[in-house]
Amino acid sequence: MRIDVSKLLEHLNPAQREAVEHRGTPLMVLAGAGSGKTRVLTHRVAHLIATGDAEPRNILAVTFTNKAAKEMKERIWALLGNSHRELWVGTFHATCARILRGHGHLLGFDLNFSILDEGDQLALAKECCRELNLDTNRFPPSLLLRHVSNAKQNFIDPEEYMAQWAGDYLKGRVARFYALYQEKLKGSQAMDFDDLLFFVLKLFLEHREVLDLYRRRWRHVLVDEFQDTNQIQYRMVKLLAEEHRQVCVVGDDDQSIYSWRGADPGNILRFDRDFPEVRIVRLEQNYRSTRNIIRASSSLISKNRMRKGKDLWTANEPGEMVSV
Template sequence: MSDSDPFDLGDIPEEETARSLSAQAMGGMRPPYLRGLNEAQQEAIEALDGPVLVLAGAGTGKTRVLTTRLAHALSTRKAWPGQILAVTFTNKAAKEMQHRIGSLIGGVVEGMPWLGTFHSIGAKILRRHAELVGLRSDFTILDMDDQHRLLKQLIKAEGIDEKRWPARQLASHIDGWKNRGLTPDKVPAGDAEHFGNGKGVSLYAAYQERLKILNAADFGDLLLECLRLFQENPEVLNEYQDRFKYMLVDEYQDTNVAQYLWLRLLAQKHKNICCVGDDDQSIYGWRGAEVDNILRFEQDFPGAKVVRLEQNYRSTPHILGAASGLITANESRLGKTLWTEMNEGEKVTLRGLWDGEEEARVIGEDIEQLQRDGHLLRETAILVRASFQMREFEDRFINLGLPYRVVGGPRFYERMEIRDANAYLRLVAQPDDDLAFERIMNKPKRGLGDKALQTLHQLARQQGISLSRAARLITETEELRQPARRNLKDFIDTVDR
């Protein structure tokens, strides 16, 4: 077990934190953070005890409700900061929540160790109990690129045609199984037929074994291994069930099966769970999200309170009307009627065009007309579903001489050079990290190609050692040509420095 305790609040004593937060409430005055709320928002915030489902339509002040509910639980002394589990879907959302809570109740957010994403909280729990799932507390979390390279090795070793059955396809199957909370032994027999002539599940099992040898986990494991930890170690589950007196979950409509099972297990003792979401905004079914999770909340938690946030602060009546006209055709909705006090605004225009090229031409003409009417180019934005759709717009704007700026692109940590730099750091911290070694052994180019790597792999398997250790041994032999040996030794010396 790790020496550090994630339940520790550091330098902020919980008693002092709660005392300072409750000063306003104990004074008999309505806390400032509860002012200016509409009736539904106030109801969602003050219903702290028991299961609560908040159906938050787009633009209805969901983020304010989430942060204010947390502030209210703290200021009324319902729980210490370390007794609240607050789960978001992105790091950005978690940071925004931290910032907003800080502005409401002061600089005590650092005392909330369980505010974060599913994956960050799962990783924290796993590191604390790593040995119970066959890992060490310093395990590496693989990114997609590492995952694909490892799967390519397994596919090649199995003699499967990688062109016909690419690693990314196997990765998609494995991610799907993990999102459903399925370990290799629980994957339905029919699913095994979907890859490599029935070898998908055996490759999944080999992949999991290889991860344990590497002391590594992928993102799916951060929840799947947590589930296994709780299911196989009741005393560990009981520790966290006791700890989390209040649970708050954002974007509940986008949870997958593994996340749903994880939350249900943790909520079984106190049952003070508040899930915020909107079944009308469920768009991630392609990556395992189950909208049924939100639809059956009242069945999972009998007696649950359902609060609907329907006043919209973002859009005009025309936009709400158009959106409502579309969404009402959905089946199995929980139902909401969004309304707003804003002015009517511009009408929504729907156009049917022949293809992307015609779309770019028409949009370009519209922008030129707006410019002639005195509007600034920076007042116009074009949203696309996927980045490849930008190409035709860019070509058209260049032809028209319209200046434009593309917002987006690869995330910082997904850029190739950042992944390479990160691999160097990983290898320095953990010399036996084979995936990091393999990634940077020939970056920059050192004349250490596939043949040299294959020779290293053979020696590592024969000796039962890591690639890094195999490299140190092989530089003392004649297995590699002299230039390759010299370059490999220089690489090892660089890492050692």
């Protein structure tokens, strides 16, 4: 299927077009709500392929939900045709699971390891509590799992966690729980969702040949909802892209709402430091909301000083006045 490059750029506003066409340096797209960020991502992927700048198999595009990944795939295939199914588009967790299916043996895992859902995790947590004689009123299994999840998202293994909290009675109990929980997971050849990220980063750091393999494979890395990345996800992206520098991140620090599950909006500010040659494109035209909604939301968010500035606007009608 021959792709008409000019048609890919039709109906894009100037900022969207710049984001789609940019090459040569890292790219950060600061995309306000309703500004067409999914269109930019999908058109950028299609444009990379249509211009011959990238082969489908050399592109990695990651996002956070299965729904978003499915939508991205469908939009890209609509632009390119179904012949380009070598594209690797998926969630961070699905991408990591696929990597571990191929290389997890290097960390002692069977390639057919199982992945625990929340119910399985809770059942295992209760089993650990029983073995450790932990009072589940004082140490609820669900709370212990949250502590473990937070540790994993910050790339802290049980040994390091134990060393950090050796003199703390309560955290010391959490450390013992964490160690037993991981021991039982490994013994069952199982992982939880946080493990998928944790062990891929461990794999990249301890087995350079695996990191180099994926660096060569994924010559272009695109990340959606970048404001929702945690420390491990950021480090993975940085490792994959720090040599070829062909990385595009799309996000909006004004829409960061998942800090409670490990998301670090500071990654948007950190990207400038780690990729100082980054080109920043702001998508500021809102296609979804009325002028009064834009005015009210901009007034509120402007009070946050820890953000990248954006000046949202819309050509839509004023709409009703906003009242609280």
